Structures are given as C-alpha cells and as structure tokens.
Amino acid sequence: QSALTQPASVSGSPGQSITISCTGTNSDVGNYNLVSWYQHHPGKAPKLIIYDVTKRPSGVSNHFSGSKSGNTASLTISGLQSDDEADYYCCSYEGGSNSWVFGGGTRLTVL
Amino acid sequence: EVQLVESGGGLVEPGGSLRLSCATSGFNFNDAWMSWVRQAPGKGLEWVGRIKSKRGGETKEYAAPVKGRFIISRDDSQNTLDLQMNSLRIEDTGVYFCVWVNVGWFHSWGLGTLVTVSS
Numbered sequence: 001q002s003a004l005t006q007p008a009s010v011s012g013s014p015g016q017s018i019t020i021s022c023t024g025t026n027s028d029v030g031n032y033n034l035v036s037w038y039q040h041h042p043g044k045a046p047k048l049i050i051y052d053v054t055k056r057p058s059g060v061s062n063h064f065s066g067s068k069s070g071n072t073a074s075l076t077i078s079g080l081q082s083d084d085e086a087d088y089y090c091c092s093y094e095g096g097s098n099s100w101v102f103g104g105g106t107r108l109t110v111l
Numbered sequence: 112e113v114q115l116v117e118s119g120g121g122l123v124e125p126g127g128s129l130r131l132s133c134a135t136s137g138f139n140f141n142d143a144w145m146s147w148v149r150q151a152p153g154k155g156l157e158w159v160g161r162i163k164s165k166r167g168g169e170t171k172e173y174a175a176p177v178k179g180r181f182i183i184s185r186d187d188s189q190n191t192l193d194l195q196m197n198s199l200r201i202e203d204t205g206v207y208f209c210v211w212v213n214v215g216w217f218h219s220w221g222l223g224t225l226v227t228v229s230s
Contacts, residue, residue: 003155034215038156044222045115046156046208051216089156093215098172100146100158 004029004090004103011109017078020106022090023071028101030071034093037066037075040105041086050075077108085110113137113219115209120224127199131224133192133209138219140190142166144212147183147194150223151205159194161212176202199228 005023012018022029022037029035037050048057050066053073063078073092077084090103119131131147144167147159160173162183171183182195192209206223 003157032215036216038217040156045220046217047220048216048218051213057218091156091158091217097175099174100161102148102156102158105155 004092004101006088006090006103006106008104009107009109011111012077012080013111014080014082016080017076018080018108020075020077020088020090020108022073022075022092022103024073024092024101025071027096028092028094029068029073031095032093033068035066035068035073036091037064037073038089038091039084039086040089046089080110082110084108113211115211115219115221117207117209117221117224120207120226122227122229123199124230125199125201125228127228128195128197129199129226131194131196131207131209131226133194133221135190135192135209135211138211140185141187145183145185145192146210146212146217147181147192148208148210148217148220149203149205149226150208151202154205156208157205159207162192196226199226201228204228 035053038046040046053068054066088106094101114136116134146161163170180198184193208223209221210217211219
C-alpha cells in the first residue's frame with residue numbers, strides 16, 4: 001500500500017488560515033469516508049483531531065476542520081496559533097488490502 | 112484518563128527478535144480494537160497491524176512489510192497488548208506506538224518505544 005501524498009511543509013502567520021491536502025486513490029480516500037487527521041508534536045503522543053473526514057472529537061478546537069473532494073482530503077486550520085506548530089498526518093482505510101495508509105506528514109510552521 | 116504505555120524497545124541485531132508490550136488503563140480494553148503504528152527516523156507514520164476484540168473474534172490484520180514476521184496478541188485479563196517481532200530488518204527501526212482503535216480511526220496513542228535494528 002502506497003502512502004497518501006501530503007505537502008512536506010506549510011507555513012502561516014498567527015491568525016491566518018492554512019490548508020493541508022492529502023491525496024490518495026479511489027481505493028482509499030476516494031472510496032471511503034474513513035479519513036482521519038492527527039497532530040503530532042515530536043516526542044509526544046500523536047493526537048486525533050479529525051475523523052470520518054469532517055468530525056471533531058470532543059475537546060478538539062473548532063479551528064480544525066476537514067473536508068474531502070474525490071481522492072483528496074483536506075485539513076484546514078483557521079486562526080493559526082503558535083501551538084499549532086506540529087506535524088500533521090492524514091490516514092485512510094484502504095479497502096483493497098484491508099489495511100490503513102498514512103500520509104507522509106506535513107510540518108506546519110507558524111511564523 | 113486513558114493511558115497507553117509501551118515498553119520493550121531496544122537495540123537488536125538484524126535477524127533477531129524483540130517483544131513489545133503496551134499497558135493500558137482508563138478504557139474498556141476488553142471491547143477495544145488495538146493497533147501498532149510505527150515511525151521510522153525522520154519518516155512518517157506507518158500502520159503495522161490490528162487486533163480486534165475477543166467479541167470481534169480477535170481477528171488480526173498486518174501490513175504487507177511485516178506480515179509473516181510480526182504477531183500481535185492481547186491479554187484481556189491484564190489489559191495489555193503485545194507485538195512479537197521476528198526476523199527483524201534494519202528498516203524495522205523506529206518508534207512503535209500502541210494505539211486504541213475506534214471503528215475507523217486511531218483514537219488514543221501512547222508515547223511510543225524505540226526499536227533499533229543494527230549490527
């Protein structure tokens with residue numbers, strides 16, 4: 001199973017909005033609404049921030065939002081804050097192999 | 112509070128074996144599906160495998176790179192998850208995370224344990 005494609009890095013200033021894309025195929029992102037997103041501060045436990053494409057777990061800030069169009073899912077972070085600086089990973093169920101595939105990760109820098 | 116604490120990582124030679132464990136608390140482990148996810152140095156996350164609950168048949172699935180070499184098991188009496196890793200390769204090096212799976216997403220993660228495969 002091939003990794004989903006994410007940009008290696010994105011950046012933005014405090015208060016701005018950024019979007020991270022996650023491109024897969026019609027065997028994963030395009031065929032299932034089982035896309036999730038994780039925030040990872042290195043050295044800490046990764047944290048679920050979006051599941052089922054658009055849903056936010058309890059306690060996760062509403063400045064995180066998710067969407068999907070075709071084979072590409074997106075994570076939008078609005079009103080950037082300094083503690084949003086982290087690595088972000090998308091993940092999708094892959095039906096052909098009954099497995100899970102992650103994106104390569106995107107490093108977000110808050111300028 | 113949900114807690115997942117991995118242990119058992121270390122340095123092992125190529126071809127060797129290592130057993131990782133994950134101690135859990137704060138949720139109903141008996142009904143939980145569990146996974147291992149790893150991260151090679153400087154790389155992204157990679158799903159390793161999953162075990163369903165006993166009620167789900169304890170079915171196991173593995174990623175292609177580890178299938179036939181790694182075995183996931185669980186002890187519901189101790190609320191622990193294990194990963195037996197055999198025939199280890201250099202490319203198995205990384206941090207291994209224990210994860211509570213909720214249907215289609217990875218709900219809660221541990222801090223991970225580092226496995227280094229090197230001669």
